[in-house]
Amino acid sequence: MKCRxxxxxxxxxxxxxxxAFCSPHFIxxxxxxxxxxxxxHRMFTPDxxxxxxxxxxxxxxGLWDVLIEEGYRTAGLYLDLGxxxxxxxxxxxxxxxxxxxxxxxxxxxxxxxxxxxIPEVQRVTRRPTCSxxxxxxxxxxxxxxxxxxxxxxxxxxxxxxEAATLFNSVLHWQTEALPRQxxxxxxxxxxxxxxxxxxYRLSELxxxxxxxxxxxxxxxxxxxxxxxxxxxxxxxxxxxxxEVSPGAKHNFLFGFLDICAFCKLADQVKRRTRxxxxxxxxxx
Amino acid sequence: MKCRxxxxxxxxxxxxxxxAFCSPHFIxxxxxxxxxxxxxHRMFTPDxxxxxxxxxxxxxxGLWDVLIEEGYRTAGLYLDLGxxxxxxxxxxxxxxxxxxxxxxxxxxxxxxxxxxxIPEVQRVTRRPTCSxxxxxxxxxxxxxxxxxxxxxxxxxxxxxxEAATLFNSVLHWQTEALPRQxxxxxxxxxxxxxxxxxxYRLSELxxxxxxxxxxxxxxxxxxxxxxxxxxxxxxxxxxxxxEVSPGAKHNFLFGFLDICAFCKLADQVKRRTRxxxxxxxxxx
Numbered sequence: 001m002k003c004r005x006x007x008x009x010x011x012x013x014x015x016x017x018x019x020a021f022c023s024p025h026f027i028x029x030x031x032x033x034x035x036x037x038x039x040x041h042r043m044f045t046p047d048x049x050x051x052x053x054x055x056x057x058x059x060x061x062g063l064w065d066v067l068i069e070e071g072y073r074t075a076g077l078y079l080d081l082g083x084x085x086x087x088x089x090x091x092x093x094x095x096x097x098x099x100x101x102x103x104x105x106x107x108x109x110x111x112x113x114x115x116x117x118i119p120e121v122q123r124v125t126r127r128p129t130c131s132x133x134x135x136x137x138x139x140x141x142x143x144x145x146x147x148x149x150x151x152x153x154x155x156x157x158x159x160x161x162e163a164a165t166l167f168n169s170v171l172h173w174q175t176e177a178l179p180r181q182x183x184x185x186x187x188x189x190x191x192x193x194x195x196x197x198x199x200y201r202l203s204e205l206x207x208x209x210x211x212x213x214x215x216x217x218x219x220x221x222x223x224x225x226x227x228x229x230x231x232x233x234x235x236x237x238x239x240x241x242x243e244v245s246p247g248a249k250h251n252f253l254f255g256f257l258d259i260c261a262f263c264k265l266a267d268q269v270k271r272r273t274r275x276x277x278x279x280x281x282x283x284x
Numbered sequence: 285m286k287c288r289x290x291x292x293x294x295x296x297x298x299x300x301x302x303x304a305f306c307s308p309h310f311i312x313x314x315x316x317x318x319x320x321x322x323x324x325h326r327m328f329t330p331d332x333x334x335x336x337x338x339x340x341x342x343x344x345x346g347l348w349d350v351l352i353e354e355g356y357r358t359a360g361l362y363l364d365l366g367x368x369x370x371x372x373x374x375x376x377x378x379x380x381x382x383x384x385x386x387x388x389x390x391x392x393x394x395x396x397x398x399x400x401x402i403p404e405v406q407r408v409t410r411r412p413t414c415s416x417x418x419x420x421x422x423x424x425x426x427x428x429x430x431x432x433x434x435x436x437x438x439x440x441x442x443x444x445x446e447a448a449t450l451f452n453s454v455l456h457w458q459t460e461a462l463p464r465q466x467x468x469x470x471x472x473x474x475x476x477x478x479x480x481x482x483x484y485r486l487s488e489l490x491x492x493x494x495x496x497x498x499x500x501x502x503x504x505x506x507x508x509x510x511x512x513x514x515x516x517x518x519x520x521x522x523x524x525x526x527e528v529s530p531g532a533k534h535n536f537l538f539g540f541l542d543i544c545a546f547c548k549l550a551d552q553v554k555r556r557t558r559x560x561x562x563x564x565x566x567x568x
Contacts, residue, residue, distance in 0.1 A: 170454050171525070171532065173539035233528045237521045241455070244517045248455065255457035 012209050015246035023213050030210045033201045034066045041184035043196040044152050049073045051150035051193070053141050054097075054105075056090030056219040058211035059156030061097055063199055065214055067154070068101055075104040077144050077153075079137055082110055082117020083223060090219045097216070106148060108140050118225070129225040145193035157197040160204040163253045164234040171234075181256070203249065204235075296493050299530035307497050314494045317485045318350045325468035327480040328436050333357045335434035335477070337425055338381075338389075340374030340503040342495035343440030345381055347483050349498055351438070352385055359388040361428050361437075363421055366394055366401020367507060374503045381500070390432060392424050402509070413509040429477035441481040444488040447537045448518040455518075465540070487533065488519075 001010040003022035010020035021029055037043065044050055050067060054060040054076045067074050078094045081087050091107070098105035111117040114136050121136070122129045145153050162181070169177040183200040187193060199207060211218055226232060241248040285294040287306035294304035305313055321327065328334055334351060338344040338360045351358050362378045365371050375391070382389035395401040398420050405420070406413045429437050446465070453461040467484040471477060483491060495502055510516060525532040 171536050173536075173543055175543070230528065233525065237524055240521055240524070241517065244514065252455050252457075259457055259459070 011213070014206070016203075016242075016250050026209065027213060030202060030206060031066050031070065034063070034198045035070070037183060037198045037201050038196075041182075041196065043154070043184050043194075043198060044072075046071070047073070048152060049075070049150055051106075051141075051145050051148065051153045052076050053137075053153055053155045054078055054094050055156070056093035057156070058216065058218045059158050059161075059199060059204075059207045061093070061156075061216050061218050062207050062211045062214070063154060063156045064097070064103075065210075065216060066198070068103065075106060075148070075150070077106045077108065077141065079140055080107060080109045080111075081133060081136075083119060083225065086219075086221060086224055087117075089221075093217060093219050106144060108144050110136050110140065113140055113143070122225070130229055130231070133225070141195075142191075142193055146191055150193060151187070152194040152196060154196050154198055156199055156207075158199045158202050158204050158207050159249060159253060160235055160238065162197065162200050163238055163249045164231050166253060166256055167234045167238060168231065178256075183257070200253075295497070298490070300487075300526075300534050310493065311497060314486060314490065315350055315354065318347070318482045319354070321467060321482045321485050322480075325466075325480065327438070327468050327478075327482060328356075330355070331357070332436060333359070333434055335390075335425075335429050335432065335437045336360050337421075337437055337439045338362055338378045339440070340377035341440070342500065342502045343442050343445075343483060343488075343491045345377070345440075345500050345502050346491050346495045346498070347438060347440045348381070348387075349500060350482070350494075352387065359390060359432070359434070361390045361392065361425065363424055364391060364393045364395075365417060365420075367403060367509065370503075370505060370508055371401075373505075377501060377503050390428060392428050394420050394424065397424055397427070406509070414513055414515070417509070425479075426475075426477050430475055434477060435471070436478040436480060438480050438482055440483055440491075442483045442486050442488050442491050443533060443537060444519055444522065446481065446484050447522055447533045448515050450537060450540055451518045451522060452515065462540075467541070484537075 001013055001020040002008065003010045003025050004019045005025040005028070006022060008022045011023045012026050013020040050072055052060065052064045052067060052074050054064055056078070064074060064076055076094060076098050078091055080091055094105060097103075111120075114121060116124070118129065118133050118136070121132050125132055127135075141153050141155075145151070162183075166178075166181055169175075169181065183197045185195040202210075222232075238249050238252075285297055285304040286292065287294045287309050288303045289309040289312070290306060292306045295307045296310050297304040334356055336344065336348045336351060336358050338348055340362070348358060348360055360378060360382050362375055364375055378389060381387075395404075398405060400408070402413065402417050402420070405416050409416055411419075425437050425439075429435070446467075450462075450465055453459075453465065467481045469479040486494075506516075522533050522536075
């Protein structure tokens with residue numbers, strides 16, 4: 001296989017793009033996809049400070065790496081969930097990453113804000129762990145953005161994450177969740193930061209390849225509470241569909257986003273022509 | 285495991301219903317589900333003659349068996365697709381079934397109407413085989429109903445078939461296909477028969493168990509052209525989801541049908557209150 005750009009020996013084949021790349025041109029391709037996402041959804045401007053939520057995994061550290069390389073003003077935010085060794089190791093990866101690149105890293109302890117670390121939260125509440133953890137993370141991410149003066153928070157959600165979330169909503173016909181499924185969620189209140197997902201165009205395989213090629217030292221283990229999570233079963237199923245027809249995941253997510261773009265357009269027109277009748281539940 | 289009805293030894297466990305049944309009570313359960321489907325969607329009246337499309341497989345012969353046992357006036361319709369041994373064997377199963385029960389069986393040859401059997405159609409057109417075959421079947425089913433004077437055609441589509449079709453539409457966001465996904469499709473033209481799917485509440489496992497327990501001699505092989513069909517990959521994936529969470533298939537299909545029922549209600553109200561503004565693309 002040869003690189004699509006230079007004809008040199010390819011390091012990676014991307015079946016859904018019917019393309020292969022050598023290492024330098026894959027890195028270029030990856031960064032272009034991020035730039036395209038930022039541009040298309042007007043995620044942030046070149047001089048706007050960005051708070052990057054980092055977990056120590058390949059996606060969020062890969063995202064931070066791209067943003068630093070592209071010259072954005074960034075700081076990392078690590079939420080310490082207090083999940084035994086897993087949290088200690090992932091925090092160490094984030095600290096080492098930030099130190100090596102001379103970047104600021106803010107650290108927030110969930111136990112400080114919620115009153116107990118996640119394993120304890122799981123014990124005393126009836127919520128599924130991932131649900132309680134996700135809720136705490138969304139709250140603390142936003143609080144940190146507000147305290148440190150950031151109007152926008154970037155997360156490392158990739159194509160597989162977004163497709164799996166959409167898949168779950170569709171399987172359960174949770175239609176009310178669909179308008180919130182967007183690569184860029186605007187601020188809906190003066191105290192709520194915008195949330196953006198610049199990696200939504202890149203698959204998990206691609207973020208792993210980027211982190212590997214960029215020699216990013218990340219935590220490979222999954223969170224110990226993720227075992228048996230339906231989101232993992234959904235990812236597995238989507239990967240099976242991808243095997244049978246390359247591009248299935250991409251088409252599923254992007255087909256939805258295109259429909260959604262149409263809805264947003266229609267909604268915009270309605271607002272402009274009848275300014276008093278904002279559609280309930282729609283994200284502006 | 286014990287039968288939910290009589291406490292006797294259970295022959296079959298239905299995890300999604302959290303129930304188990306002995307053979308006679310499973311057969312009763314199965315027929316009640318068919319009766320519920322017919323009633324709920326007003327598929328046909330007790331004295332209306334029904335044309336049952338039979339392929340020789342477990343689903344369509346199982347359906348025909350239920351309708352005969354329930355006292356409906358039925359005739360079978362077998363479409364001879366001309367697919368080598370597969371068609372010969374499946375036709376023989378249908379003929380034997382009809383003869384043993386003293387029922388009328390109409391036979392139509394696709395080659396006679398289309399000009400060539402399905403393998404030849406595949407060769408000379410560029411359509412995928414299943415697409416050309418499905419199109420021919422829908423046309424010939426309706427033509428036969430019209431010629432023989434049947435206002436309604438019943439097919440053996442089960443829960444797995446319907447969930448897989450819905451899954452495919454959703455994966456590709458073919459929203460225009462959704463209104464047609466219904467257990468009962470009304471006649472939209474004087475020359476088009478109604479189409480109903482009385483088995484839509486029953487899974488493939490359940491139709492297989494029914495055919496087995498009723499000692500129905502059916503063709504076990506899949507159509508040779510079905511190998512590698514995406515519909516099979518989708519069924520496999522749905523079965524994987526069902527393993528992880530029993531009822532996933534059922535909830536996916538029925539969640540959709542419930543939403544759809546609401547849309548139909550809303551549509552009905554709109555039509556009644558503003559009779560001139562029929563929503564385009566909606567099935568009445």
